[in-house]
Amino acid sequence: MLNKVVIILTSILLYKVGGKLSLRSQLLKGILEGCILSIINIQPAYGYELSVKLQQFGLSDVSEGSIYPILLRLQKEKLIIGEMRASESGPKRKYYKLTEKGQEALQLFTHHWTLIKGPVDNIIEQGGKTDGSN
Amino acid sequence: MEATEIIELNNEKRTRLTEHNLKYYEDMLLYIRLNGNKSEQQTEEVLLEMLEHLLQAQEEGKTAEEVFGDDPKAYCKEVVEEIPTEKRKNQASLIMMVILQFLGFFAGSYGILGTALHYFFDIGSALTTFSIGSGLVILGIDLLLLGAFILAILKWIKQSTFSKKEIKSWVEFLQVWAISTAFIGLIVVIHFVMPSFGKEVSIPTYYLAILGVIFYVLSFLMRRKQNF
Structure with missing residues (x-):
């Protein structure tokens, strides 16, 4: 019960609720946005590279293709810009980098995330115990 | 790069897809392109990105389903929704x-x-x-x-x-x-x-x-x- 409340609160905090998507995918998308922003912040990257990095960090449950709608949205909101340029291995690729607005959004995300991460972990860990005894 | 150049590049690279992946990708290509009021530039850029992604995944032995999911239509709708409208x-x-x-x-x-x-x-x-x-x-x-x-x-x-x-x-x-x-x-x-x-x-x-x-x-x- 308490887990659900926190998850719902998290989603309200992080995303515009009320879209057509389910709560679960809303939640995931907002977190993915934050992850993509922070990966690009370290080094400009292109689509495939980004999805590989997300997988390397353990987000293997996320389908690779799901980054493209997110990249489009981040561009539309002017948080990132894409630039076609030749890659080291040859073909031209679209490399993304953060804009100033993107930096601010990333800071905001990091701030919200650190506030929510600890409590959510605690609740999920103790969830089983509180169900019975509390 | 201009949209027309990207389209040419796409035509050329698409031939490297396997038959199965090509069918899957071309359906997506049609569906995403046929939105008259969306920015052509952005449309072609994201289509090329998806193609290159698929090509690389193909080299690793993955299929289009593994990259873009089992419901390409729903996926394409999501993509189209995020493409900005044409000026x-x-x-x-x-x-x-x-x-x-x-x-x-x-x-x-x-x-x-x-x-x-x-x-x-x-x-x-x-x-x-x-x-x-x-x-x-x-x-x-x-x-x-x-x-x-x-x-x-x-x-x-x-x-x-x-x-x-x-x-x-x-x-x-x-x-x-x-x-x-x-x-x-x-x-x-x-x-x-x-x-x-x-x-x-x-x-x-x-x-x-x-x-x-x-x-x-x-x-x-x-x-x-x-x-x-």
């Missing part, structure tokens, strides 16, 4: 270009055919007579019909993507034939049914041929300038 200016010039081409084709073929029939075979008159008022109304209706025809065809192509069962080609042919016949039929019917009103004028038929050629050249120049 008003570009939309307007695309519509203008289509209108010029349409007028150019009809005025040109009517002008050339009419003139040739008269001078070589002595059929009909060298003059074309029409009423300004009803002429303009018919022209307006024809252009609206043209718009409806293009939208109908786009919609028809779009519904044919992602279909699980193969539709027989003669059925497809019949469907397109029906849409086209309705379009041409309506144009002809309106031409005959509309009562004439407004001042009547006569111009030499070959003027129409010249006008048609001018329209066509204009639309061609616009196309080169806009890179459509």
Whole structure:
């Protein structure tokens, strides 16, 4: 019960609720946005590279293709810009980098995330115990 | 990079896909491209990104389903939703270009055919007579019909993507034939049914041929300038 409340609160905090998507995918998308922003912040990257990095960090449950709608949205909101340029291995690729607005959004995300991460972990860990005894 | 360059690159790279992945990707390509009011540049950029992603995944032995999921239509809808709309200016010039081409084709073929029939075979008159008022109304209706025809065809192509069962080609042919016949039929019917009103004028038929050629050249120049 308490887990659900926190998850719902998290989603309200992080995303515009009320879209057509389910709560679960809303939640995931907002977190993915934050992850993509922070990966690009370290080094400009292109689509495939980004999805590989997300997988390397353990987000293997996320389908690779799901980054493209997110990249489009981040561009539309002017948080990132894409630039076609030749890659080291040859073909031209679209490399993304953060804009100033993107930096601010990333800071905001990091701030919200650190506030929510600890409590959510605690609740999920103790969830089983509180169900019975509390 | 311009949208046309990206399209060429896409055409070239697409040939490297396996048969299975190509079918999956081309359905996505059609579905995503057939959204008239979306930015062409952004559309082509994301399509190329998806293609390159798929090519790399293919080298690692993955299928398109593993990359983009089992429901490509839902996925494409998500992508399309996030593509920004085309700038008003570009939309307007695309519509203008289509209108010029349409007028150019009809005025040109009517002008050339009419003139040739008269001078070589002595059929009909060298003059074309029409009423300004009803002429303009018919022209307006024809252009609206043209718009409806293009939208109908786009919609028809779009519904044919992602279909699980193969539709027989003669059925497809019949469907397109029906849409086209309705379009041409309506144009002809309106031409005959509309009562004439407004001042009547006569111009030499070959003027129409010249006008048609001018329209066509204009639309061609616009196309080169806009890179459509």
